[in-house]
Amino acid sequence: xxxxxxxxxxxxxxxxxxxxxxxxxxxxxxxxxxxxxxxxxxxxxxxxxxxxxxxxxxxxxxxxxxxxxxxxxxxxxxxxxxxxxxxxxxxxxxxxxxxxxxxxxxxxxxxxxxxxxxxxxxxxxxxxxxxxxxxxxxxxxxxxxxxxxxxxxxxxxxxxxxxxxxxxxxxxxxxxxxxxxxxxxxxxxxxxxxxxxxxxxxxxxxxxxxxxxxxxxxxxxxxxxxxxxxxxxxxxxxxxxxxxxxxxxxxxxxxxxxxxxxxxxxxxxxxxxxxxxxxxxxxxxxxxxxxxxxxxxxxxxxxxxxxxxxxxxxxxxxxxxxxxxxxxxxxxxxxxxxxxxxxxxx
Numbered sequence: 001x002x003x004x005x006x007x008x009x010x011x012x013x014x015x016x017x018x019x020x021x022x023x024x025x026x027x028x029x030x031x032x033x034x035x036x037x038x039x040x041x042x043x044x045x046x047x048x049x050x051x052x053x054x055x056x057x058x059x060x061x062x063x064x065x066x067x068x069x070x071x072x073x074x075x076x077x078x079x080x081x082x083x084x085x086x087x088x089x090x091x092x093x094x095x096x097x098x099x100x101x102x103x104x105x106x107x108x109x110x111x112x113x114x115x116x117x118x119x120x121x122x123x124x125x126x127x128x129x130x131x132x133x134x135x136x137x138x139x140x141x142x143x144x145x146x147x148x149x150x151x152x153x154x155x156x157x158x159x160x161x162x163x164x165x166x167x168x169x170x171x172x173x174x175x176x177x178x179x180x181x182x183x184x185x186x187x188x189x190x191x192x193x194x195x196x197x198x199x200x201x202x203x204x205x206x207x208x209x210x211x212x213x214x215x216x217x218x219x220x221x222x223x224x225x226x227x228x229x230x231x232x233x234x235x236x237x238x239x240x241x242x243x244x245x246x247x248x249x250x251x252x253x254x255x256x257x258x259x260x261x262x263x264x265x266x267x268x269x270x271x272x273x274x275x276x277x278x279x280x281x282x283x284x285x286x287x288x289x290x291x292x293x294x295x296x297x298x299x300x301x302x303x304x305x306x307x308x309x310x311x312x313x314x315x316x317x318x319x320x321x322x323x324x325x326x327x328x329x330x331x332x333x334x335x336x337x338x339x340x341x342x343x344x345x346x
Contacts, residue, residue, distance in 0.1 A: 038080065038112040045105045048079070048095065051087040053122060056129055058093050060329040065160050067097045072158065080128065081111040082121045089114065089121055090128040143170050168325065200305045 058066070075098065079091030088095060099105055116124070127133055146166070149156050156166070304310040314321045317334040332338070 038114050040078075040110060041081075041113040042108055042110050043081070043113075045095075045099075045102075045107050045109055047086060048081055048088050048109075048111070049086045050092055050095075051089070051121075051125060054088075054092050054125060056092060059327050061162075061327040063093065063097070065157075065162070066093060067100070069158065069160060070094065070097055071101065078110060078112045080124070081113055083113050083115045085118055085121060087121060089124050139169065146170075164325075197303060197305075204306050204308075 075094060079095055080089040081087070082089050095109075098107075098109070114121075114124075146156050146159065146161075149159075157163070161169075302313075304313065311321055317331075319326060319330070319334050326334075
């Protein structure tokens with residue numbers, strides 16, 4: 001009996017030694033972040049109200065690109081809805097596009113539900129869409145990423161950028177097909193226009209200097225008068241040019257002021273020739289495209305004589321002078337043009 005008891009005691013001792021402690025072996029369960037301020041919920045679309053104060057707007061072109069993305073990739077991020085007011089906080093453009101695609105408002109949708117007062121809701125409405133509270137693209141990394149997609153045969157327009165956007169960001173390297181052909185054909189003319197713009201800006205400065213009592217003479221790229229020297233302070237004149245036997249015409253982009261009217265006339269004729277060449281070339285391009293349609297966007301550049309003319313033009317049309325680019329819909333609205341035409345079927 002003693003032996004049996006001893007054997008039993010050994011078994012208990014062994015059991016205590018090998019049984020792990022539940023407290024020491026069970027891993028701690030991760031907790032939901034204390035900064036998560038929403039919960040997932042499936043509700044009826046009819047329960048969602050558009051916030052009447054929502055300041056966000058979207059151009060027709062941008063809406064078209066967003067709709068294309070939702071059609072292709074579906075809705076991949078949630079709308080934000082305030083249960084206390086019933087207002088949509090983030091996602092007005094997306095839900096409007098969903099309504100169009102569904103053809104009604106009789107559907108269920110998963111949203112991120114929050115429960116806040118109206119003042120907090122309004123702050124979040126702005127914060128969620130505020131570009132000053134968002135990141136920016138690294139231009140070099142973005143170019144590498146898009147170039148990689150293009151090499152792999154992917155449609156880079158799925159990123160939401162247009163051909164015009166790529167052209168503005170990365171140059172002609174991202175143009176293709178008829179757009180690349182057009183850019184190649186007009187490369188020299190575009191360079192001539194840029195030269196004309198630089199000459200025009202310099203002429204404006206020369207005229208301004210003349211009005212202030214300065215010398216309106218030919219100014220070379222080095223910034224000194226053609227007939228000037230260090231001894232006379234670098235202020236040349238037409239008489240010095242003729243005595244020295246030098247030409248008063250522009251060399252390598254030289255700028256002519258009011259003192260040389262004949263050369264200015266030659267420049268004006270050159271500008272007219274360049275403009276006429278571009279007009280004829282564009283007309284030919286348009287004629288070639290008659291009956292053809294493209295889903296791509298086209299960028300049109302408007303050249304002004306200087307910043308003063310540009311600002312005056314934008315002011316007359318009541319367009320934001322701080323913006324560098326406008327889409328066709330913004331421009332059409334500014335000039336009271338019904339766009340796109342009804343015949344386009346859009």
